[in-house]
Amino acid sequence: MTKKRILITGAAGFLGSHLCNRFISEGYHVLAMDNLITGQLENIEHLFGKENFEFYNHDVSKFVHVSNDLDYILHFASPASPIDYLKIPIQTLKVGSLGTHNLLGLAKDKQARILVASTSEVYGDPLVSPQDEDYWGNVNPVGPRGVYDEAKRFQEAITMAYHTYHKLDTRIARIFNTYGPKMRLFDGRALPTFVGQALMQEDITIFGNGSQTRSFCYVDDQIEGLFKLLHTDYHLPINIGNPDEMTIEELAKEILHLTNSRSKIVYKNLPVDDPKQRRPSISRAQEILNWEPKVSRKEGLEKTIAYFETLPLEKLINAEKTHFKES
Structure with missing residues (x-):
């Protein structure tokens, strides 16, 4: 039996590398593509x-250009953290416009199904909560x-x-905040920065008063949702995330507790x-995917922290230096 062939862009990134693992384990032939501008080759070296x-x-x-047939394309190439896209x-x-245009053209040529990774950021600073797929958003195009x-x-x-x-x-997958192993520390997003x-044992930096809220989905749940979406006959956008909402200040305190850290919280x-x-x-x-997150925040944070604890201290320090150099 011929293996299904799938192209995954952004393959060396956080979600892209987990998708490579999933589709390899499912018996697919994976073509991974990344220019490594934000991706890390070590995520897929294995x-x-x-x-x-x-x-x-x-x-x-x-x-x-891709030789031979393609059955699926997953377009996950894009900077995703504030430090990167700023x-x-x-x-x-360009990757959201020209890159997407190129991959849609490739999908058309190969008669392949394509899933594009959109984001909850299409909702901007929302005026409604929770955000459903029919909400058009509140976005500042020149900010x-x-x-x-x-x-x-x-x-x-x-x-x-x-x-059409x-x-x-x-x-189209609208991906909400996702976390887990292989995230980049100090990438400008709250959760990996707080963990690092x-x-x-450094100050936890909260921007604002910490009352802003986020909803965090563990990566295994996210990948399962994306896998189901790819294989479901539905073409309109679908939110994939965890509706368990918490404030940024609550997140910081929970991470302090789980890491037994002596760090103090400071506000900027x-x-x-x-x-x-x-x-x-x-x-x-x-309704459509028969999907909802299964991993509790406590379990997910414990797994994520355990992963980062296996990294040598030198790697944590280098990640922090890169953060301050880029920010």
């Missing part, structure tokens, strides 16, 4: 040498976060245009356009 795994160092904002705004816009928000909104629009005009088989600071000014609320409505995912 797959090198496997007969059903190939890696290509390539920027999908340029023409994408540092490389043009590349962020500092606009390069990421609008890249993803355009990505959804062109994907729907290809579905070319009858392309498409899927707690493990190094809130960045421009930082969302005050983030909580998905997952009724569509429950």
Whole structure:
């Protein structure tokens, strides 16, 4: 029996590397693609040498060529953290526009099904909570976060245009905050930064007063939702996330407790356009995908912290230096 062939872009990133693992374990032939601008090759090095795994160092904002047939494409190439997309705004816009256009064209040529990774950031700083898929969002297109928000909104629009005009088989996942092993520490997002600071016994830095909320989904649950979406006959956007909402201050205190850290919490000014609320409505995912998160926040945080505790202290220090250099 011929193996199904799947192209995964952003394959060396956090979610991309977990997707590579999942599809390898499911018996697929995985073509992994990443230009390593934010991805880390060590995330997928364990797959090198496997007969059903190939890696290509390539920027999908340029023409994408793949030999032979393709059954599926997962487009996960994009900077996803504030530090990244504020540092490389043009590349962020290009991968969401030109990159998505290139991959939709490839899917059309190969008659492949394509799933694009959108984000809860399409909702901007929402005026409703929880956010469901019918909410159009509250986005500042010319603010500092606009390069990421609008890249993803355009990505959804062109994907729907290809579905409508070319009858392309498409899927759109709106991914909410996800965490777990292989995240980059100090990447500008609260959870991995708090964990890194707690493990190094440094001050936990909260932006604003900590009352802004987020909802965190463990990576295993996220990957299961994405796997189900790819294999479900539904083309409109679907939220995939955990509706268990908490404040950023509550998150910091929980991480301090779980790490037995002596770190103190300090407060800094809130960045421009930082969302005050983030909580998905997952009724569509429950109904269409028969999916909902299974891993509790405590269990997920314990697994995530345990992973980072296995890293040498030197790696934590280097991650922090990179953070301060880039921010």
